[in-house]
Amino acid sequence: MGPSAAASSVLILLLLLGAVVDAQPRGRILRGWEAQPHLRPYMASLQLDGKHICGGFLIAPQWVLSAAHCTEQMGDKHFQVLLGAHSLSAPEPHKRLYNVKAQIAHPGSNIHNNRDDLLLLQLEEKAELNEHVKVLPFQREDREVAADTLCDTAGWGTITHSGKRPDRLQEVQRPVISRELCNHRTRHDRTITEKMMCTDSNKKDTCKGDSGGPLVCNGVAEGVVTAGSRVCGNYKKPAIYTRIAPYAEWIDSIMASRDGDEDVATR
Incomplete structure (x- = not known):
C-alpha cells in the first residue's frame, strides 16, 4: 500500500471513529420529542435578560415552583417568568412575561448538595388563567x-x-x-x-x-x-x-404569609 492509500485508510478510520463518538448519548435529552403546543399550560420559563435559565410551573395564580439552585450566581437580580408559551420566540395568543415580586429559596438549600432544592417565585400580579395558562396540582x-x-x-x-x-x-x-x-x-x-x-x-x-x-x-x-x-x-x-x-406545609406557609389564603392546587 502506497503512502496515499495508507493516508486515505487512516482518514476513513478517523471518520468512522468520529461517527461512533458523536453517536454517544452525552449531554442531551435523547429520544425526547416536541410537546404538543399548550397541552402543558402550567409550564414556566424562568428568564434573565430575556434568556431561558430554568423551568418552573404554576402552582397557584400568583406562585411558581422551581429549583433553588437556579438562583446561583444571580446576585440581587430577580427572574422574570414567561407563562403561556410553547415557543420562546414566536408570538403566541396568551404568552406573557411576568415580573417577580419575591423569590424564596428553601432555607435548607445550598450549593454543596441537592437537598431542599426548591424555589418559590411570587409574581407581581396574579397570572391571567386561560386555556394556555393553568395551575398544576x-x-x-x-x-x-x-x-x-x-x-x-x-x-x-x-x-x-x-x-x-x-x-x-x-x-x-x-x-x-x-x-x-x-x-x-x-x-x-x-x-x-x-x-x-x-x-x-x-x-x-x-x-x-x-x-x-x-x-x-x-x-x-x-x-x-x-x-x-x-x-x-x-x-x-x-x-x-x-x-x-414533604414540603407542602412549607409551600403553604410561604404563600399564606405573603398574600393571604391564595388558591392552591391540591390533590
Missing part, C-alpha cells in the same frame, strides 16, 4: 411513587451535547426507579434522601436548563427537576428530583 400525600411508574417532564433545556437549546417546549417520559437502586454505589452512592426520587436516565433524560420543571405522574406534580453533576443520558447517573409532598 401538586402531591400532598407523603408517599412513595412506585418503581416503574411512567412519569413525564418537559422543558426548554439542552438537547445536544454541544449545548443547543430548543425554541419550542420538549418533553420526555421516564419510569421511576427505586431509591435503593438510585442509591447504589454505582449510581448516586447513598446521597438520595427520603425527600428525593429518581427516574431512569438510560438515553432519555433531562439536561441543563430543565431544572425546576415538574415531574408529572398521573396528572400530578410529584417532583421538581433538581441539580446533579452528571452526564445527561447516562444510565449510571439517574435523574434526581426533589419530592414535593
Whole structure:
C-alpha cells in the first residue's frame, strides 16, 4: 500500500471513529420529542435578560415552583417568568412575561448538595388563567411513587451535547426507579434522601436548563427537576428530583404569609 492509500485508510478510520463518538448519548435529552403546543399550560420559563435559565410551573395564580439552585450566581437580580408559551420566540395568543415580586429559596438549600432544592417565585400580579395558562396540582400525600411508574417532564433545556437549546417546549417520559437502586454505589452512592426520587436516565433524560420543571405522574406534580453533576443520558447517573409532598406545609406557609389564603392546587 502506497503512502496515499495508507493516508486515505487512516482518514476513513478517523471518520468512522468520529461517527461512533458523536453517536454517544452525552449531554442531551435523547429520544425526547416536541410537546404538543399548550397541552402543558402550567409550564414556566424562568428568564434573565430575556434568556431561558430554568423551568418552573404554576402552582397557584400568583406562585411558581422551581429549583433553588437556579438562583446561583444571580446576585440581587430577580427572574422574570414567561407563562403561556410553547415557543420562546414566536408570538403566541396568551404568552406573557411576568415580573417577580419575591423569590424564596428553601432555607435548607445550598450549593454543596441537592437537598431542599426548591424555589418559590411570587409574581407581581396574579397570572391571567386561560386555556394556555393553568395551575398544576401538586402531591400532598407523603408517599412513595412506585418503581416503574411512567412519569413525564418537559422543558426548554439542552438537547445536544454541544449545548443547543430548543425554541419550542420538549418533553420526555421516564419510569421511576427505586431509591435503593438510585442509591447504589454505582449510581448516586447513598446521597438520595427520603425527600428525593429518581427516574431512569438510560438515553432519555433531562439536561441543563430543565431544572425546576415538574415531574408529572398521573396528572400530578410529584417532583421538581433538581441539580446533579452528571452526564445527561447516562444510565449510571439517574435523574434526581426533589419530592414535593414533604414540603407542602412549607409551600403553604410561604404563600399564606405573603398574600393571604391564595388558591392552591391540591390533590
